[in-house]
Amino acid sequence: MWHAIARYELKQGGAGAKLALVVDEALYDIGQLVEAGALGVVGKQPRVAADLNAALANWDAAAPLFSQMAQALPELLRAGRVAALAPQSYTIDVPYTPGRIFGAASNFYEHAREMGTELAPREESAPFCFMKAETSITATDTDVVMPADTEKLDWEVELGVIIGKTCRNVSVEEAYDYIAGYTVFNDVTARDLNRRSDYPFKHDWFRGKSHDTFGPIGPWMVPRACIERPQGLRMQLSVNGEMMQDDTADAMIFNIAEQIAYLSGMLTLKPGDLLATGTPNGVGMGRGVYLKPGDEMVATIESIGSIRNRVVAAPARKEAA
Template sequence: MTWYALASYDNGHGQRPALVLNDRLFDATVVAQASGLSEAPELKPFLTGTQAAIADWPQSAPAIAALAAKALSLAASGEIKPLAEQSYRLCTPYRPGRIFGAASNYAEHAKEMGTKLAPRSESAPYVFMKADTSVVATEEDVVKPANTEKLDWEVELGVVIGKECRHVSVEQAYEVIAGYTVFNDISARDLNRRSDFPFTHDWFRGKSFDTFGPMGPWLVPRECIAEPQKLRMRLTVNEETMQDDSTEGMIFNIAEQIAYLSSMLTLKPGDLIATGTPTGVGMARGRFLQPGDVMQASIDQIGSIRNRVVAG
């Protein structure tokens, strides 16, 4: 399968959909016209925007794949040109309806956080929810709230659901995935805990501030990544490596997380599962984000997102 991705960009006249080929953006409408596919009904949701394409993914996906195949030959012959990088800014590839986060899903990360886990055979994924308004695009600022001193990073593989589903088996789980993106689960560690209630943890508060969910740079369709459980993930702060690991280290893999969530509720197109972070977070290092710090989160076969921290 040839690699391509879906992106959303703004050239000063509102958001527009794009195809990504070899890390370069091509306006989706221009590509569709050059390919003679601009009137294809299955392609119309994507030409409206990436949000509409994901909402209608089972019908949109084959048409987008066909468009990408034609776009590659058109780009090679010079019949279509990539957008000039200085002419646009990347937006989030789409806006998740709900964000589900897998907590302590890497053994070494649990260890560095001092979290004692039950044996895998006696447990299930531990999932929290994060506000959809936390999401920001690459190159957008992460705002450090004035009431936190322990702002932290967490690079994660984001799994995007592309089909409404319930009671999905592990064996069928990949069939409901639209694609993958990079997610940085920003966390205010000192706000994850509370002393004013008998409940000691409040992960929703510590993880749901506006700007606490950088994601992107685009969405890579499921078919373009053969082995999503063998992707290298990295995160740097000011070009210093903090996290460097593989999705192979998940305790509960992607399929198991989808099966678990769908056993409780109906998953919908656009839902995002942040599948957990590996070792190397700031809490374990005693090193927290400060205004002026620049994070870069990367996952092989997907891409990188870059975000600066500013004071709130």
């Protein structure tokens, strides 16, 4: 049964962020589900993680509990023992905080072509990965802040793959065993800050991609078992209602499993690490069109959901006294 895990906060009277089970895009508080007997023990509190980071740390134990709640939900609804949260009563937070974010560069042929990137033949190449600061993440329905020193702010819808078990030197064949789930990621990029002229090193992707709010993520995490074929998911991004990107993850040069195998061959992947697996064509740089304050991006991935973010200008810097 399809379900997801979200992190939400009540607009009034809340006591911080809580976890919710998502079914048919409705949110159900995890604590209330447990109290109602979704895990078969009414009035008791089985050990359910308080947040998704904690759940990911022991995902093999946590995943079956979320699945059991989803299976129990229809009967609990019929009995009137639980109810969905009122949509106007909460805001959705980031589903979790990644330990590290690994990005895949030029991982779609058409995107590489629109960017003027000349790629070696696939059989002579390997994934090209970079890191993006985990502090860049921001939730759906929050603002992406456009730095004052960029004029070329761009969008990139990406399938986010969340690692659920520590792994090293994983083979392509066993890579999926280490995935906890999937989310939507928007790899916002300041294209003009990606390049440097003051050093012999011409590219600075860290500066172009790691500003605060440059990593919209969410709206929730869908467990791996709920998506039969993630490599075939449709990925879309619109700006102000106009479709800019529209392709499937099948168009990746190096697929999800190959990226996990490649990264785990270099370093130990840990629960909570996020792989941003590449973006299809249709980005602003390829079109010669860039984001400006007031623009609204909606990034959508089939079988996961959508995240919506508005661009705002950075506040003016305060002058030193």
